[in-house]
Amino acid sequence: MDDLATTLFSLFILLLATKVGDELFKRIGQPSIVGEILGGLLVGPAVLGWYQITPETSLFAQIGAVLLLFEVGVHTRVGAIMKVGGTALAVAILGMAVPFVAGYGLATLLDFSQTGRLFLAAALTATSVGISSASLRALGALGTRSARIILGAAVIDDVLALLLVAVLAGIASGGTSPAGLGLALGLAVAFIAIVTVAGTGILSRRPSLLTAPRFAETPFLPGMIVMLGLATLAAAIGLAAIVGAFLAGMVVGESSERDALEAETAPVAAFFTPFFFGFVGAQVDPAVFTSPQALGLVVVLTLTAVVAKFAGAGLGAIRTGRWRAALIGWGMVPRGEVEILIAGMALAAGAFNPERYAVVVAMVVATAVLVPPVMGPILRRAEPDLSAG
Amino acid sequence: MDDLATTLFSLFILLLATKVGDELFKRIGQPSIVGEILGGLLVGPAVLGWYQITPETSLFAQIGAVLLLFEVGVHTRVGAIMKVGGTALAVAILGMAVPFVAGYGLATLLDFSQTGRLFLAAALTATSVGISSASLRALGALGTRSARIILGAAVIDDVLALLLVAVLAGIASGGTSPAGLGLALGLAVAFIAIVTVAGTGILSRRPSLLTAPRFAETPFLPGMIVMLGLATLAAAIGLAAIVGAFLAGMVVGESSERDALEAETAPVAAFFTPFFFGFVGAQVDPAVFTSPQALGLVVVLTLTAVVAKFAGAGLGAIRTGRWRAALIGWGMVPRGEVEILIAGMALAAGAFNPERYAVVVAMVVATAVLVPPVMGPILRRAEPDLSAG
Numbered sequence: 001m002d003d004l005a006t007t008l009f010s011l012f013i014l015l016l017a018t019k020v021g022d023e024l025f026k027r028i029g030q031p032s033i034v035g036e037i038l039g040g041l042l043v044g045p046a047v048l049g050w051y052q053i054t055p056e057t058s059l060f061a062q063i064g065a066v067l068l069l070f071e072v073g074v075h076t077r078v079g080a081i082m083k084v085g086g087t088a089l090a091v092a093i094l095g096m097a098v099p100f101v102a103g104y105g106l107a108t109l110l111d112f113s114q115t116g117r118l119f120l121a122a123a124l125t126a127t128s129v130g131i132s133s134a135s136l137r138a139l140g141a142l143g144t145r146s147a148r149i150i151l152g153a154a155v156i157d158d159v160l161a162l163l164l165v166a167v168l169a170g171i172a173s174g175g176t177s178p179a180g181l182g183l184a185l186g187l188a189v190a191f192i193a194i195v196t197v198a199g200t201g202i203l204s205r206r207p208s209l210l211t212a213p214r215f216a217e218t219p220f221l222p223g224m225i226v227m228l229g230l231a232t233l234a235a236a237i238g239l240a241a242i243v244g245a246f247l248a249g250m251v252v253g254e255s256s257e258r259d260a261l262e263a264e265t266a267p268v269a270a271f272f273t274p275f276f277f278g279f280v281g282a283q284v285d286p287a288v289f290t291s292p293q294a295l296g297l298v299v300v301l302t303l304t305a306v307v308a309k310f311a312g313a314g315l316g317a318i319r320t321g322r323w324r325a326a327l328i329g330w331g332m333v334p335r336g337e338v339e340i341l342i343a344g345m346a347l348a349a350g351a352f353n354p355e356r357y358a359v360v361v362a363m364v365v366a367t368a369v370l371v372p373p374v375m376g377p378i379l380r381r382a383e384p385d386l387s388a389g
Numbered sequence: 390m391d392d393l394a395t396t397l398f399s400l401f402i403l404l405l406a407t408k409v410g411d412e413l414f415k416r417i418g419q420p421s422i423v424g425e426i427l428g429g430l431l432v433g434p435a436v437l438g439w440y441q442i443t444p445e446t447s448l449f450a451q452i453g454a455v456l457l458l459f460e461v462g463v464h465t466r467v468g469a470i471m472k473v474g475g476t477a478l479a480v481a482i483l484g485m486a487v488p489f490v491a492g493y494g495l496a497t498l499l500d501f502s503q504t505g506r507l508f509l510a511a512a513l514t515a516t517s518v519g520i521s522s523a524s525l526r527a528l529g530a531l532g533t534r535s536a537r538i539i540l541g542a543a544v545i546d547d548v549l550a551l552l553l554v555a556v557l558a559g560i561a562s563g564g565t566s567p568a569g570l571g572l573a574l575g576l577a578v579a580f581i582a583i584v585t586v587a588g589t590g591i592l593s594r595r596p597s598l599l600t601a602p603r604f605a606e607t608p609f610l611p612g613m614i615v616m617l618g619l620a621t622l623a624a625a626i627g628l629a630a631i632v633g634a635f636l637a638g639m640v641v642g643e644s645s646e647r648d649a650l651e652a653e654t655a656p657v658a659a660f661f662t663p664f665f666f667g668f669v670g671a672q673v674d675p676a677v678f679t680s681p682q683a684l685g686l687v688v689v690l691t692l693t694a695v696v697a698k699f700a701g702a703g704l705g706a707i708r709t710g711r712w713r714a715a716l717i718g719w720g721m722v723p724r725g726e727v728e729i730l731i732a733g734m735a736l737a738a739g740a741f742n743p744e745r746y747a748v749v750v751a752m753v754v755a756t757a758v759l760v761p762p763v764m765g766p767i768l769r770r771a772e773p774d775l776s777a778g
Binding site: 003004005007008009011012015016019022023026027032055056059060062066213214215216220221222224225228229231232235236241263264265266267268270271 | 392393394396397398400401404405408411412415416421444445448449451455602603604605609610611613614617618620621624625630652653654655656657659660
């Protein structure tokens with residue numbers, strides 16, 4: 001009973017702190033995710049020490065990440081991505097390639113290990129779908145062509161980043177031999193392809209399959225079973241569990257009862273994901289930032305992340321016009337959960353020390369805070385019809 | 390990553406097994422809870438050994454119990470219980486007192502320890518709201534006066550049983566001195582009274598309090614915070630965490646956005662509670678039932694549970710007429726989660742050995758299976774207007 005009370009207290013205080021942080025950041029017009037991370041930092045071991053990192057509380061954080069990616073998967077429509085087509089693909093690929101190269105170069109300059117360079121490069125690549133879409137929604141711009149391209153690109157971006165995560169998981173567990181890398185990449189591609197093709201194929205032929213059992217009035221519980229199953233399978237073959245969870249969400253999202261699925265997944269994800277973002281904050285030791293070197297690294301890394309993504313993604317969208325390209329480039333700047341997951345993997349694998357982990361988290365926080373205030377002015381130039389409509 | 394894969398596999402296989410059990414039992418018209426328990430037994434350590442009982446997987450089971458009682462609390466209306474009034478109260482009190490005395494007597498005959506007698510007596514008392522209401526719903530009888538009395542009595546019954554659980558938690562941790570018992574009872578009453586009066590008082594004055602924060606469009610997330618907080622507090626002062634969770638649900642259920650709260654709590658509870666019932670099954674070693682002594686005890690205990698509850702609850706309802714009293718008595722027979730929780734506490738405290746734990750679980754399963762088939766014939770006599778309406 002005492003163990004249970006201790007665990008319950010950690011979960012209680014973390015949920016409370018993240019939601020208070022969320023609330024304060026919502027009131028000052030800043031992204032929730034940043035408030036949740038700072039709430040976790042405050043009650044975590046490095047500051048107040050009320051939230052303890054134990055195997056039990058960590059499980060809640062990991063399930064939070066799994067559910068977060070499942071929910072992103074549920075909202076990912078394979079068909080919708082196809083429609084936004086070429087521009088989104090160009091934005092995604094250039095928007096990842098330029099930051100990857102810039103990050104790799106920066107890590108080389110800073111004398112990171114070979115594995116550390118790959119992790120730092122990867123930790124600059126993916127746009128956060130959550131923060132982009134929240135910013136666009138706040139500006140009433142979700143229906144614009146720019147927004148569709150940004151969201152389409154962010155989704156492609158997520159898929160590519162998860163491929164990268166899969167490869168990095170292979171590197172973290174195995175080593176960096178070309179054969180091992182090739183095997184990890186092959187496994188990841190095969191896993192993603194088989195699950196996507198077989199899963200969406202089966203569900204498009206029988207869209208009511210998941211609600212056929214009597215215990216399931218909606219695809220939610222079958223979806224949770226598929227999520228845990230594919231997350232286990234992904235983790236068991238050496239990929240990240242979240243890769244399996246994302247694919248599970250994407251496949252289950254093709255079911256006929258999609259609205260009910262989304263409605264039921266939302267509260268479960270809303271309950272769990274604060275434990276993930278709070279855990280992220282709790283792992284950061286703010287004492288790190290008293291070193292001028294670490295602070296300098298945060299500034300350099302954030303600048304690299306912002307400039308490289310803006311340039312790469314903007315270049316990918318250049319044929320939509322100068323201001324639209326600027327809006328799209330800027331809209332792709334926010335980083336989020338994927339970077340944090342990659343930094344966490346690097347920390348667990350010993351490729352990052354706690355300082356570098358904290359620096360990457362600080363970079364994510366900085367991009368998330370920087371983007372929204374500048375988006376409005378660019379939007380007014382890129383989509384002049386919007387304020388009239 | 391390997392630890393995570395192992396834990397995810399345990400969670401996956403338990404959710405799959407409980408839901409397959411649920412499905413099979415739904416198809417043969419039997420209660421889901423029994424199917425879930427048997428599914429857990431099948432994949433648990435004693436049979437297939439696929440589901441491992443670890444601190445991490447146990448946490449999911451405990452959170453499952455917490456959410457189950459929170460959800461029962463959300464559906465408990467303080468006002469509605471008041472309305473069913475005297476009859477429900479008489480049904481509840483006599484329906485608990487007779488089984489308690491019978492259970493205590495049986496345990497004394499069987500030479501249980503003093504603590505063991507109290508636990509066995511308590512493990513016969515509470516009706517399962519879930520199984521009663523599911524049976525009545527299946528017969529289309531939820532709107533009848535008998536059903537309202539049964540459900541009102543089952544709720545009062547739950548509150549009294551949780552008081553009993555609180556006292557037993559004191560006994561399990563402290564000892565059986567009259568002073569310790571009195572203190573535990575006093576603490577339990579004070580905790581329940583303060584939370585109920587203060588909580589419902591605050592919410593009836595400001596029914597939109599829980600949706601005041603910007604992070605909360607519905608009372609769900611504030612409710613989860615209150616649930617974890619009161620569960621922690623209850624566990625910290627030596628009561629059962631589920632007592633706090635039940636009160637949290639009852640208080641939060643008085644909020645103005647009750648429907649949204651119920652809609653959002655349902656999927657979270659649906660996701661978690663199978664881990665609790667599956668865990669219950671996984672703790673049972675079916676080898677126990679190869680001993681004729683244990684099998685005999687199951688039969689005797691089940692008969693005691695059925696006869697004592699039917700007689701006590703029926704007597705409490707006797708002024709509603711003979712057949713109504715029989716229907717109400719029979720409707721109160723199913724046991725459920727509270728008995729299993731009490732047996733689990735007794736197992737953890739050393740008052741029950743694994744055999745006695747398994748026997749109580751088997752008794753719960755037996756009452757849940759016995760009730761539904763006999764309910765229809767009694768219902769037709771007790772509420773003859775029903776088939777006409």
